[in-house]
Amino acid sequence: MSKEPKSKEQKSAGQRLADKLFFAAKNCWEAIDEKTEKEVEAFARSYRKMLDRGKTEREFSAASVELLRKEGFIDLEKIKEIKPGAKVVQHIRGKALVAAVVGKRPLAEGVNILGAHVDSPRLDLKQSPLYEESEFAFLDTHYYGGIKKYQWTTIPLAMHGVFIDSAGKEICVTIGEDEDDPVFTITDLLPHLAQEQLQKKASEVVEGEELDVLAGSRPYNDEKVKEKVKLLVLSILNEKYGIDERGFAAAEIEFVPAFKARDLGLDRSMIGAYGHDDRCCAYPALRALVEIAAAKEPPEKTAVCYFSDKEETGSYGNTGAQSWGFENFVAALAGEDKLRRCFERSSMLSTDVNAAFDPSYASVFDKRNSSYLGKGLVLTKYTGSKGKSGASDANAEFCAKVQAMLNRNSIPWQTGALGKVDKGGGGTIALYAAKYGMDVLDCGVPVLSMHSPFEVISKIDLYMAFRGYVAFLREM
Numbered sequence: 001m002s003k004e005p006k007s008k009e010q011k012s013a014g015q016r017l018a019d020k021l022f023f024a025a026k027n028c029w030e031a032i033d034e035k036t037e038k039e040v041e042a043f044a045r046s047y048r049k050m051l052d053r054g055k056t057e058r059e060f061s062a063a064s065v066e067l068l069r070k071e072g073f074i075d076l077e078k079i080k081e082i083k084p085g086a087k088v089v090q091h092i093r094g095k096a097l098v099a100a101v102v103g104k105r106p107l108a109e110g111v112n113i114l115g116a117h118v119d120s121p122r123l124d125l126k127q128s129p130l131y132e133e134s135e136f137a138f139l140d141t142h143y144y145g146g147i148k149k150y151q152w153t154t155i156p157l158a159m160h161g162v163f164i165d166s167a168g169k170e171i172c173v174t175i176g177e178d179e180d181d182p183v184f185t186i187t188d189l190l191p192h193l194a195q196e197q198l199q200k201k202a203s204e205v206v207e208g209e210e211l212d213v214l215a216g217s218r219p220y221n222d223e224k225v226k227e228k229v230k231l232l233v234l235s236i237l238n239e240k241y242g243i244d245e246r247g248f249a250a251a252e253i254e255f256v257p258a259f260k261a262r263d264l265g266l267d268r269s270m271i272g273a274y275g276h277d278d279r280c281c282a283y284p285a286l287r288a289l290v291e292i293a294a295a296k297e298p299p300e301k302t303a304v305c306y307f308s309d310k311e312e313t314g315s316y317g318n319t320g321a322q323s324w325g326f327e328n329f330v331a332a333l334a335g336e337d338k339l340r341r342c343f344e345r346s347s348m349l350s351t352d353v354n355a356a357f358d359p360s361y362a363s364v365f366d367k368r369n370s371s372y373l374g375k376g377l378v379l380t381k382y383t384g385s386k387g388k389s390g391a392s393d394a395n396a397e398f399c400a401k402v403q404a405m406l407n408r409n410s411i412p413w414q415t416g417a418l419g420k421v422d423k424g425g426g427g428t429i430a431l432y433a434a435k436y437g438m439d440v441l442d443c444g445v446p447v448l449s450m451h452s453p454f455e456v457i458s459k460i461d462l463y464m465a466f467r468g469y470v471a472f473l474r475e476m
């Protein structure tokens with residue numbers, strides 16, 4: 001057995017030319033060394049923990065703020081001086097977040113931004129959700145984001161969110177995460193009686209109004225009341241959280257899958273979990289900012305991490321990327337008068353997921369332009385649909401700059417597209433950043449089964465995202 005790798009002399013002229021000219025992203029596991037493997041595993045472990053803690057935008061952003069404060073980040077309103085090395089954080093209405101490590105150069109020269117979103121598709125409770133039917137108690141939902149509705153039946157669901165009491169105090173609710181907690185579910189029809197249902201189009205098999213969460217079946221013990229099952233459910237909520245039926249009107253209660261993030265596959269190369277989109281980019285972005293904050297020297301340019309909410313419904317609302325929250329934060333650091341100049345010279349990675357090639361559904365993917373699990377960070381020049389409609393479409397110059405930065409740091413990357421032309425489409429927050437005139441490129445982690453209750457990513461892509469984001473904040 002020869003120890004030496006094949007020398008160049010053994011290759012034909014054509015092979016050598018092909019090595020030089022062809023570009024094909026390689027599977028990152030193939031050439032992994034022991035040290036990297038350990039880092040990949042450690043990073044995956046901490047990510048799984050964070051996912052289990054942060055299943056909603058509120059929980060994930062709160063856990064992020066907590067981590068940042070522990071690392072010495074100070075709330076924007078408490079910060080005394082904006083000087084190089086200053087670490088600042090702002091939690092926007094408990095759902096979105098902006099944080100920065102102030103760099104050596106003036107903000108007017110531009111900042112480097114990692115922008116992710118921390119909301120995920122789910123089922124939201126309506127304002128008057130609780131009803132009794134045939135001696136069952138149900139909670140009526142309106143789904144949030146793009147989901148295949150039939151995927152959300154017959155799985156254990158957990159209840160997360162907040163009620164606001166009469167004094168205006170927030171009451172946090174989590175039911176279904178502890179092993180001893182009860183869970184919830186949405187029922188489906190048995191196959192024996194589903195002949196008619198199974199003839200329906202998949203989009204109609206389970207309709208939006210049928211996504212009602214089963215919440216109880218035991219009557220309150222009093223013959224004189226009507227709706228005994230509903231009353232018992234309410235009395236339990238009242239005992240535990242002090243709320244009555246009116247409480248739902250001013251609440252934000254979300255139902256999410258009750259299962260935990262798990263290693264996936266015999267080789268444990270993947271992670272299966274709810275909410276990878278977009279926490280598998282948000283978490284590496286957060287950790288990258290922490291890494292920058294922990295360095296001896298402040299970064300050249302100010303490093304910013306932005307977690308937006310409401311991406312899955314169009315980035316509207318005062319916590320979405322179309323609101324001024326992010327702008328206001330940078331204005332506070334840069335000075336109102338320098339904000340536009342700062343933005344115009346800034347760079348942003350829109351750190352969001354890409355649809356990975358799935359051999360089980362090969363027909364909708366363009367094999368040469370798809371991203372693949374295990375092949376590193378995905379650079380998506382444009383999203384949108386039907387003739388690039390709604391796409392920000394990154395400039396060639398910026399794409400080249402990001403690619404060169406990744407190459408310099410030996411970080412594997414691949415290109416990505418959202419399926420074949422005219423097969424569908426989607427978007428990210430990239431276009432809302434692009435409107436300021438800054439450079440933006442979508443750069444994230446490839447995902448299988450996106451927007452399902454159990455999405456799949458590769459551990460190595462997650463880790464490469466972290467390393468790529470650190471390099472971006474340091475060097476752009």
Ligand code: MN
Nearest residue numbers: 277278352353
């Ligand atoms: Mn996303």
Ligand code: MN
Nearest residue numbers: 277278312451
């Ligand atoms: Mn999404």
